[in-house]
Amino acid sequence: MSFYQNKVVWITGASSGIGEALAIELVRQGAKIIVSSRREEELKRVAQQTGDVAKVRTLVLDLEKPESFEMAVNNAIASFGQVDIMIHNGGISQRSKVIDTLPAVQRKxxxxxxxxxxxLTRLLLPHFQQRQTGHFVVIxxxxxxxxxxMRSAYAAAKHALHGFFDCLRAxxxxxxxxxxxxxxxxxxTNVSRNAMTATGAALNEEGKNIGSGYAPDxxxxxxxxxxxxxxxxxxVGKPVSKERMAIWLMRFFPTVAINIFKKAVPE
Known part of the structure; x- marks a missing residue:
């Protein structure tokens, strides 16, 4: 029997990309899922894509509206009576130099x-504590x-996630x-195409490395x-890749890594 059989999994950012692929695979493995994003029609499409809509609940959620989070958590729990796993996957990227980037873009x-x-984690924690079990998955x-x-805000947010969730784990x-x-x-995925530029407009360009990237499924x-x-x-990704090598270089040979990064700054 699959590890995920009858487990209840809540996925944010579930209307496309990795989130959509997770939804489809989780239902295939027997899970019940709650899928969230801003786009209700896309959530309904994903529910159909799973092949078993009875195992899917859609929950519209805008990650820029924290005042809606408490109700969202309550509705997620009520969907199947519990949440076993929360997958934090929603997000947005950014492509611009620091000197050009508006503060509003950094803040968003x-x-x-x-x-x-x-x-969302803080609000769901009492449920996990009450049930004496739970799992946060952070993409x-x-x-x-x-x-x-060109990724200062995005890298800052992702670094912050590592610090926060390492503390939470303990x-x-x-x-x-x-x-x-x-x-x-x-x-x-469309992460590069949807990324914000210095002014907050969508980049609308596929990153040069995305097309040859790893498949979402x-x-x-x-x-x-x-x-x-x-x-x-x-x-996760290709077992041999320059991004994986970059992590290794930054850990063991940071000067080499930083010199490589310097050459990636556009004119």
């Missing part, structure tokens, strides 16, 4: 990619381990709750294996 990225995660990024040009072990942080490499399988094994942190 932090609000969506960091503050929404910690507030971070390689940018949570390194910092490269706090929640007494009631058998867990944290798994996922650091994806390049995945074939394979990514979802890797993530779910890591969660099942209770991994603290897991890189």
């Amino acid at each position: 990225v932090m609000e969506v990619d960091y503050f929404s995660y910690i507030e 971070s990024s390689v940018m949570g381990k390194i910092g490269t040009p 706090e929640i072990w007494p009631f058998n709750a867990k944290v798994t942080i996922i650091t994806p490499g390049y995945i074939r 394979k990514t979802a399988k890797q993530i779910l294996r890591a969660v099942e094994k209770g991994k603290y942190e897991k890189y």
Whole structure:
């Protein structure tokens, strides 16, 4: 029997990309899921894509509206009577130099990619504590381990997630709750196309490494294996890749890594 059989999993950012792939794979493995994003029609489409809409509940959620989070958590729990696993996957990226980037863009990225995660976590924690079990899965990024040009807000938010959830992991072990942080490499999603520019407008360009990135369905399988094994942190993506090498270089040969990053700054 699958580890996920009859488990209830709440996924944010579930209307496309990794979130959509996770929804489909979780239902295939027997889970019941709650899918959240701002786009209700896309959530309904994802529910159909899973092939078993009876196992899916849609819950519209805007990560820029924290005043709606308490109700969202209550509705998520009420959907199937419990939440076993919460997958934080919603977010937005950014592509611009620091000198050009409006403060509003920096703040929006932090609000969506960091503050929404910690507030939803805080609100769901009493449920996990009451049930003496639970698992937070955080979809971070390689940018949570390194910092490269044109991604200052995004890298800052992802680094912050690692710090917060490492602390949380130590706090929640007494009631058998867990944290798994996922650091994806390049995945074939719209993350670059939807990224904000310096003014907050959408980039509307596919990153040069995204097209050759790892498939979302394979990514979802890797993530779910890591969660099942209770991994603290897991890189997912191509086993041999320059982004994985960048993490290794930054850890053991930071001067080499930083000199490489310097060459990536656009004119």
